[in-house]
Amino acid sequence: MSDDPFDAERDLSRSGCGCGLHRSPAEHDHAARTLRCEPVVSEEKRYEGIVASAVMRAVFPQDVARRAFLKSVGAATALAALSQFFPLKTATEAFADAGPPEKKDLKIGFIPITCATPIIMAAPLGFYARQGLNVEVVKTAGWAVIRDKTINKEYDAAHMLAPMPIAISLGLGANAIPFTVPAIENINGQGITLAMKHKDRRAPKDWKGMKFAIPFDYSMHNYLLRYYLAEHGLDPDTDVQLRSVPPPEMVANLRADNIDGFLAPDNICQRAIYDGVGFLHILSKEIWDGHPCCSFAASREFITTAPNSFAALTRAIVDATGYAAKAENRKQIAEAIAPANYINAPVTVLEQVLTGTYADGLGGVKTDPKRVDFDPFPWQSFAVWMLTQMKRWGQIKGDVDYRAVAEQVYLATDTKKVMAEMGLTPPPTAYKSFSVMGKSFDPAKPDDYLASFKIRKSS
């Protein structure tokens, strides 16, 4: 079944479903439930269908007239007639790039961890090129540097930890500069790794006095580790030591016994196991299944000065993220991003992270295909949750307008539009509730949520 606007029986009503194959959202949902909405054959076909529907809709604003016309002349004739005075092919191409990008040569910074998979792989696998962009992905030494280089406009866009664009927009640890997140990179994909010597000390309540590394203060890693420790009765500010350590130094520090463990992005966790230095205590997925980790970020200024480039970039990232979400592509991706030019890590390590069949460091082989997953949609409720944690741990003092900040930074509306244009199905709302370690979070009541925590920094 394909989206055929030249089918007399089909409806072209604008209230159709997002994928364009069904008459109404309800019907789409039904189809999705029964046999999952069939993915569209190729991107070009998908655009062609959308353009053809749009043209038909313009020529015959009334459905009845269109149907009568199609019935009397037949679809083939209609298509031929239509393409005579409206070149469908050109329109399709024009739609596909939605106006030429203002800036074609772009630089995107990334940190070499598997969270950046969509951003990195889009270069060797040609996702940027397909949008008419010439993107150079540049490896960067650390989060502070990536922040400064993006603010300095050396990078047009960058891979950032999901809370960083919020922090930058609020002026935490930097001058306040409006930043945006058009797409989340990965969900899950982190882990708590402990040194081998703590093999028999798995209960977090016994961890008093231990030293843990996190990649950055404004990171999901920081919030998740603090959350995990606090749920087990430890005050992360007084009972343990948390240190910001760049990911590559974590394994070296763990080997040197400078730290007892870390909540770090993958491939770092798996790398510690691969080198026999540590073992995986839990995956971050066990704290919050489906948590965001890294984001694709750009300054608001970039969006206003180069809206078409930005749209093309968002399309490329959304596409790449969708591609990375499919389990069957993961092996190929691992090979594409392993060389020194990209992540620079052994292929085995990346494969274990991406395919989810991994050594746990204690002699067992585990399988969890959702160890890391990719989902581009920037849920604004994610941003609200991060803001509650920023307040909880004293990074934000005073009141904060959760919704306003979330909506400023997490561009759910724009991404929804891009996804719909691409023929994908964006979720109907930008807020969803979820549960972290069994405790549910209602994005409508962030202050109640915050007040419900016993362990927090007294302000």
Add this chain to the structure above:
Amino acid sequence: MTLSLRFRAAIVSLALLGVFLGVWHLATRGGGATATMSPEYAKLMGLTATQGKSAMPGPLDVGAKLWEHLKRPFYDNGPNDKGLGIQLAYSIGRVGLGYLIAVIVAIPLGFMIGMSPLISKALDPFIQVLKPISPLAWMPLALYTIKDSSISAIFVIFICSVWPMLLNTAFGVAGVRKEWINVARTLEVGTVRRAFTVILPAAAPTILTGMRISIGIAWLVIVAAEMLVGGTGIGYFVWNEWNNLSITNVIIAILLIGLVGMLLDQVLARFTRMVTFPE
């Protein structure tokens, strides 16, 4: 007898190298304890864990890797992976530029300080405070104000190499023998001419010593600066390989950094000898 002394020294050097390599080889031969593990688990693990291979590479590993790099020093696999030759060229370029700017600033300023006791006294507190600041401490400030990472790296080189040159120039100029200056004065030589024909040659050895110290520091700092900013250069290479925990490549980089540093030092040592005069 000198030749034979040299000859004997060379033998001792070689013997020391041999002993060092031998100890290194033996120490990293591995054979550490390995836990028994199932074959499917072992397939997912690295050599350190499966064969008890030492995490430190032996001299043979390093030699093989070095040969690999030497065979193709100028490859370019994209923005994040370039050959060692290219990386070294980037680093030397940065050091050269930052150092040159430092020379242009430090030597005239040093002359002023050396020739005028007033300026010397006035600038002294600033110099004393600024001199001991670690050049890398400037990095965040530079990134923030200059807003360009490669210019920031060059600025850091400049700021670290300027002080030894400035102080040595000032010291050298101030220490020119009074008799020579007085002779020039009695012959009614103008200030500019006096600076170039009397003071400059007299102070040149001290100035060049300062320059020699500076180039050493600049080369030390570039590696750290590039590790911080990333992108290109030998420091970035070290960082990138560290990321992959490839100690072999890090050792090779260390070796090359040492060799290039020695070469730079030797070049300036030669210049110093050229301007040295017997009194």
